[in-house]
Amino acid sequence: xxxxxxxxxxxxxxxxxxxxxxxxxxxxxxxxxxxxxxxxxxxxxxxxxxxxxxxxxxxxxxxxxxxxxxxxxxxxxxxxxxxxxxxxxxxxxxxxxxxxxxxxxxxxxxxxxxxxxxxxxxxxxxxxxxxxxxxxxxxxxxxxxxxxxxxxxxxxxxxxxxxxxxxxxxxxxxxxxxxxxxxxxxxxxxxxxxxxx
Amino acid sequence: xxxxxxxxxxxxxxxxxxxxxxxxxxxxxxxxxxxxxxxxxxxxxxxxxxxxxxxxxxxxxxxxxxxxxxxxxxxxxxxxxxxxxxxxxxxxxxxxxxxxxxxxxxxxxxxxxxxxxxxxxxxxxxxxxxxxxxxxxxxxxxxxxxxxxxxxxxxxxxxxxxxxxxxxxxxxxxxxxxxxxxxxxxxxxxxxxxxxxxxxxxxxxxxxxxxxxxxxxxxxxxxxxxxxxxxxxxxxxxxxxxxxxxxxxxxxxxxxxxxxxxxxxxxxxxxxxxxxxxxxxxxxxxxxxxxxxxxxxxxxxxxx
Numbered sequence: 099x100x101x102x103x104x105x106x107x108x109x110x111x112x113x114x115x116x117x118x119x120x121x122x123x124x125x126x127x128x129x130x131x132x133x134x135x136x137x138x139x140x141x142x143x144x145x146x147x148x149x150x151x152x153x154x155x156x157x158x159x160x161x162x163x164x165x166x167x168x169x170x171x172x173x174x175x176x177x178x179x180x181x182x183x184x185x186x187x188x189x190x191x192x193x194x195x196x197x198x199x200x201x202x203x204x205x206x207x208x209x210x211x212x213x214x215x216x217x218x219x220x221x222x223x224x225x226x227x228x229x230x231x232x233x234x235x236x237x238x239x240x241x242x243x244x245x246x247x248x249x250x251x252x253x254x255x256x257x258x259x260x261x262x263x264x265x266x267x268x269x270x271x272x273x274x275x276x277x278x279x280x281x282x283x284x285x286x287x288x289x290x291x292x293x294x295x
Numbered sequence: 296x297x298x299x300x301x302x303x304x305x306x307x308x309x310x311x312x313x314x315x316x317x318x319x320x321x322x323x324x325x326x327x328x329x330x331x332x333x334x335x336x337x338x339x340x341x342x343x344x345x346x347x348x349x350x351x352x353x354x355x356x357x358x359x360x361x362x363x364x365x366x367x368x369x370x371x372x373x374x375x376x377x378x379x380x381x382x383x384x385x386x387x388x389x390x391x392x393x394x395x396x397x398x399x400x401x402x403x404x405x406x407x408x409x410x411x412x413x414x415x416x417x418x419x420x421x422x423x424x425x426x427x428x429x430x431x432x433x434x435x436x437x438x439x440x441x442x443x444x445x446x447x448x449x450x451x452x453x454x455x456x457x458x459x460x461x462x463x464x465x466x467x468x469x470x471x472x473x474x475x476x477x478x479x480x481x482x483x484x485x486x487x488x489x490x491x492x493x494x495x496x497x498x499x500x501x502x503x504x505x506x507x508x509x510x511x512x513x514x515x516x517x518x519x520x521x522x523x524x525x526x527x528x529x530x531x532x533x534x535x536x537x538x539x540x541x542x543x544x545x546x547x548x549x550x551x552x553x554x555x556x557x558x559x560x561x562x563x564x565x566x567x568x569x570x571x572x573x574x575x576x577x578x579x580x581x582x583x584x585x586x587x588x589x590x591x592x593x594x595x596x597x598x599x
Binding site: 116149220277 | 308324344403
């Protein structure tokens with residue numbers, strides 16, 4: 099693909115603007131997505147940070163859950179950060195009642211695993227496949243991955259916990275590269291989208 | 296596979312400006328609801344709230360009851376923290392940094408240094424840099440917003456007039472802040488020094504706002520939102536999300552109204568969704584006309 103891939107950012111709630119800016123910096127054509135019909139024509143999709151319970155409810159309410167599940171099953175490349183990682187998990191360890199995910203990565207996640215806001219932190223994290231040294235990880239009431247299936251690659255750990263994973267063309271991080279101005283993780287995703295197109 | 300280096304693992308940094316401001320970025324596009332019991336907190340979470348504000352009485356009742364309004368009972372805050380998994384905010388009085396210390400010790404996710412409670416200091420706001428827990432503060436204009444940010448606030452909400460169910464002051468304050476930001480955009484470097492003096496705000500922050508065309512922190516709206524259309528109005532005017540206080544649990548059907556306000560906040564630019572969300576909600580809170588409210592009962596005048 100020579101032109102920029104078109105990558106949507108699920109804009110139900112959360113830090114959508116930061117992802118749009120990071121994707122643009124990584125040379126993608128970024129667009130906000132809120133409706134099922136807006137999924138057509140996308141080369142990839144980002145599920146932003148936010149509140150996973152809210153995103154889950156709004157997705158169900160506006161008929162996005164099933165179309166998104168189908169798109170992911172059909173191979174749409176997706177990247178999720180924080181709440182986005184939760185939404186891409188096949189299983190949540192401690193879901194709120196009625197909280198459903200889109201799935202796509204064979205893993206079990208624990209919500210708010212690193213603690214509440216007072217425990218939110220920044221630390222350097224080395225991510226496999228990201229050149230140029232560790233990335234600044236911003237962890238905000240962050241989840242971690244409890245366990246992964248045989249086909250899920252672990253790309254990063256912090257303090258003994260899995261914080262970045264990939265299965266096929268679906269990528270997820272517990273932390274928020276979109277808040278740092280370092281676009282290397284977004285570049286990793288955009289280059290995977292290009293390669294798959 | 297590779298893992299984090301031991302040195303980085305050994306020194307995670309908590310309470311940084313990026314972590315505090317980044318937390319508010321995660322709330323954007325959402326609704327933060329006032330709750331006074333764990334049961335209300337669950338209703339709010341089920342309706343799709345991105346966070347709850349734990350307080351003893353909603354502003355409408357503070358107005359009715361009078362007296363000194365203070366930080367909430369720690370047991371009540373604990374109960375709300377235990378009942379939901381979304382972030383829990385709580386209010387301290389303006390300048391009452393010990394109430395803020397208590398709220399931090401209780402583990403709330405955000406502290407609102409709020410004009411809705413009775414101010415504890417008529418000169419000084421709390422030094423918010425001294426805390427790990429981030430703060431949100433109210434503002435009626437850009438200078439006030441920037442003074443709060445200079446003191447360490449990681450999120451700003453336009454004040455409006457809490458507990459009235461009347462959106463007119465929320466509109467006034469948000470328009471004021473957005474209008475002043477637009478004017479800064481048109482100034483040249485020479486003029487920014489005088490602008491900082493007029494705004495009574497630090498020059499560095501004024502320059503940052505002129506460059507960004509927005510505050511360096513997330514801006515929500517508060518104080519008077521009672522209907523889905525009110526919430527959508529504030530978003531169309533440029534608020535990145537809304538606080539709803541008395542508007543939900545002083546209405547006829549709180550669960551339904553809460554969910555409707557969440558929907559209208561997400562699809563704030565789609566009148567059909569707002570129309571659907573506005574149907575059959577039962578009675579809205581009664582509301583107060585601001586011109587009949589004595590000046591001394593204007594909460595927005597508290598803080599400076």
